[in-house]
Amino acid sequence: MDFSIDYSIRDEMRKISSKYDLDYWRQIDQKAQFPEQYWNSLAKAGLFGIVIEKKWGGMEKGFLDLCIAVQETSERYSGLGSYLYLSGSLVSSIFSKHGTEEQKTQLLPKLARGELKISIALTEELSGFDATALQTKATKLAAERHSLSGSKTFVNNADLADYLIIFARTSDVDHQGKKSSGISMFLVDAHNPAIKKRKLERLGMNFVNSFELNFLDLVVGGSTLIGEAGNAWRNIVQIFGLDRILTSASLVGTGRLALNQAADWSKKRTVFGKVIAANQGIQFPLADCAAQLEVAEALTFKAASLADQGKSYSSEAAYALLSSSTGATAATDRALQTFGGHGYYKDYNVERFWRDVRAHKVHPVSEELLLATIAERSLGLPKSY
Ligand SMILES: Cc1cc2nc3c(=O)[nH]c(=O)nc-3n(C[C@H](O)[C@H](O)[C@H](O)COP(=O)(O)OP(=O)(O)OC[C@H]3O[C@@H](n4cnc5c(N)ncnc54)[C@H](O)[C@@H]3O)c2cc1C
Structure with missing residues (x-):
């Protein structure tokens, strides 16, 4: 499948994200604090308006572009932190598709400018x-x-x-x-x-x-x-489908962030007279996770592209989220293992990725319900939920 990707949004996100490093996000996590500075940077760059129409002050880009922005910032230090905020821009789709003119006029410009939560x-x-x-x-x-x-x-x-x-x-x-x-x-x-x-x-x-x-x-x-x-359920199901894909993008980014941290650590950490990276017992599990995340990324982009083309994507969204959640869980767990005892301590950040990724085996939908969707829609088995 061909993906038409606008790299300018990814580059803008990369520029912003590189200013908010692991120390910044560790403090936000420890203090359970709203990341105000980061939010303002996204707002200034118009990134809350990626999928909002131009007439309301947005960029009117595709959903795939939003996924790429989320994946990029997750991979560059925030992990799942940024996803929680950027996924808010999906709320705009509820009003674009189902809102009254009054609701659109009042809310969409403010959502695009990052002035509303x-x-x-x-x-x-x-x-x-x-x-x-x-x-x-x-x-x-x-x-x-x-x-x-x-x-x-x-x-x-x-x-x-x-x-x-x-x-x-x-x-x-x-x-x-x-x-x-x-x-x-x-x-x-x-x-x-x-x-x-x-x-x-x-x-x-x-x-x-x-x-x-x-x-x-x-x-x-x-x-x-x-x-x-x-009629809300019929209207919202589509948007929840998009949320699954967006979550998947953030999980791919967070999994990669954990792997990159683990790879860097393994090249520096010397035990038994050599760097631990020299051991296949360290290398292979990391490489295996990297392969899983590549597959998850391709599935995520496929589901996002189908959504942009107005085609059905519910099975693809389930494949994407299941594989990204499995891949990111494996990657964060393996990263923690590669850090040894250090991994268990907050100074080294990987425990944050591990804790946060775990949430996505049950949110926005559980692994079991993703499997049930695939069983029903792809294999024609009876609906069990
Ligand atoms: C981090 C996080 C953030 C969240 N944010 C929000 C939010 O902002 N707004 C909001 O409204 N909600 C939110 N939720 C709620 C979330 O979307 C789920 O609805 C919620 O976690 C369901 O949990 P539960 O304990 O009620 O699960 P239950 O429905 O009690 O399920 C328990 C277990 O049984 C399994 N199960 C149930 N039925 C079946 C079946 N037919 N086949 C196989 N297995 C089955 C489930 O998969 C699960 O493992 C959030 C949840 C989390 C964890």
Whole structure:
């Protein structure tokens, strides 16, 4: 498959990323701090607008270009840190495709300039990966308003977000009196006092904080509904597919970052009178991981190109994420092993890559559900999820 790649974005990203080294990202991780300087650099270069149309102030580039930017910055020191922020630009696609003109005008220029942060509040404690079984309820009030009640969990960045996209169950009665229910998306002010937030501690991904949210009678206006009521799931599935590919790009970059660190260390570290790199027992596992990441990259680019061409890409996205998560897990684990005892200590950074990569065996979708997708869509086996 031929990929049409615009290297100017990669080069711009390379220039910026080289200013934010491993020490910078280690401190961000240790202090669980928002990487403000890095964010401002991306915003100044317009990189939050890669996939946003020019009329809204974006670059109007392809999704493959966004993947390349994410992979590049992940490989150049940030690891998965940058992905968490750049993946926010996918939110723009929700509004480009399903937003009202008012929502587009208000949000897209600000998203392109990096002036807005919007978090996704979908997951609930009781439904887990079976997201369409969510219980949060939106009750219709007069004047197109809704009252939202429910709870959400594992919501990234809910402390710094300007808005949350809350998924809730709505019900409707048609002109024949027939009742139907579906899932709808609401754009909600993240600082609304009706939303109670509880911070959750986790293993890694400390570049953003994670929250449980509870809300009762959270009243929102008519203009907060995104897309048609009851149709959110059909609308969002496509965007979640893109998120899988973007995650895959970041995992390839992070896996390579770990391998490069391990290779450099192995050439300098002398034990038993020779550098450890001289041992095939050190070389071969690293080379094996490098090969896995090459395959994962090709699958990621293929899935991204299909998305850009408007073709179906769900199986390819599953192949890409499964192979990049497997490859990056192997690469970060092998890097830690190559560093020996040093690898277990924070000064050497590889433990951060190892912790962060582990999240992506369960997020945005688990390994099991990727396998179930492949079994169903590529092998014609019964749907098991
Ligand atoms: C780092 C991180 C960031 C996140 N950020 C957000 C966010 O910003 N917003 C948000 O809404 N959510 C977020 N999530 C939630 C995430 O997308 C998942 O929905 C969540 O992790 C599901 O976890 P669970 O414990 O409920 O899994 P469960 O649904 O309880 O599943 C438990 C295990 O059972 C397996 N399993 C379930 N069904 C099947 C089946 N049919 N076949 C085989 N295996 C099966 C699963 O694969 C999993 O291994 C985040 C999660 C993480 C870890």
